[in-house]
Amino acid sequence: MGTLLPTAVILSACAGPLSTLDPAGPAAGRVAGLWWGMLAGASVLMALVLGLFALAFLKRDWQWQARSDKRWLLWGGLVMPLAVLTVLMGFALWVGERLLPHPADDVWRVEAKAERWQWRFSYPDRPDLGETVTVMTIPAGRPVDVDIVSQDVIHSFWVPRLAGKLDAIPGHRNRLRILADRAGTFSGVCAEYCGIGHAGMVFAVEALDDAAFAAFAGEVAR
Numbered sequence: 001m002g003t004l005l006p007t008a009v010i011l012s013a014c015a016g017p018l019s020t021l022d023p024a025g026p027a028a029g030r031v032a033g034l035w036w037g038m039l040a041g042a043s044v045l046m047a048l049v050l051g052l053f054a055l056a057f058l059k060r061d062w063q064w065q066a067r068s069d070k071r072w073l074l075w076g077g078l079v080m081p082l083a084v085l086t087v088l089m090g091f092a093l094w095v096g097e098r099l100l101p102h103p104a105d106d107v108w109r110v111e112a113k114a115e116r117w118q119w120r121f122s123y124p125d126r127p128d129l130g131e132t133v134t135v136m137t138i139p140a141g142r143p144v145d146v147d148i149v150s151q152d153v154i155h156s157f158w159v160p161r162l163a164g165k166l167d168a169i170p171g172h173r174n175r176l177r178i179l180a181d182r183a184g185t186f187s188g189v190c191a192e193y194c195g196i197g198h199a200g201m202v203f204a205v206e207a208l209d210d211a212a213f214a215a216f217a218g219e220v221a222r
């Protein structure tokens with residue numbers, strides 16, 4: 001109980017509209033999985049180091065010198081970090097590869113244009129829908145490719161509950177694949193400091209269910 005309560009309090013801070021630990025889609029889910037894996041690994045290593053630290057105090061008469069320094073360096077300083085970093089890098093590459101916009105059916109395309117200090121959204125396949133400021137509309141349960149561009153300086157497009165962040169770079173077009181598992185409103189922010197109005201450069205992703213999206217797009221419900 002003594003440790004359960006603080007843990008529950010700490011974890012309750014992990015919810016909220018900008019929490020990467022409360023994923024609402026597969027891309028964000030894999031990023032959250034990587035985070036939990038890293039937390040577990042870091043906890044094991046922390047326990048190991050603290051255990052050795054405590055042992056050094058409690059067992060002063062232990063024959064520490066009998067264990068060769070070189071062996072400590074080899075295992076603790078070389079073999080262990082190499083193994084940890086190899087596993088982490090492999091997992092991160094695997095996760096990163098799955099965040100790429102692979103060919104898929106039925107992709108909804110959005111262009112997200114960053115400028116100081118707001119986001120403009122348009123829909124390349126449906127220019128008749130015009131441009132919206134601060135609100136981006138997507139269909140829930142369908143893959144969405146967001147083409148991220150910038151009008152002025154470097155910004156960064158980040159909807160923590162749907163995917164990792166991707167920079168908006170002047171003269172470049174970066175594509176991010178997202179998918180919202182369910183209908184809802186997901187908060188987004190600019191994640192790259194871009195000047196005095198940076199903190200207010202927020203937006204919302206509205207994921208609509210089939211009927212609501214059909215009404216938005218003026219299509220017949222599929």
Ligand SMILES: [Cu+2]
Nearest residue numbers: 155190194201
């Ligand atoms: Cu910005």
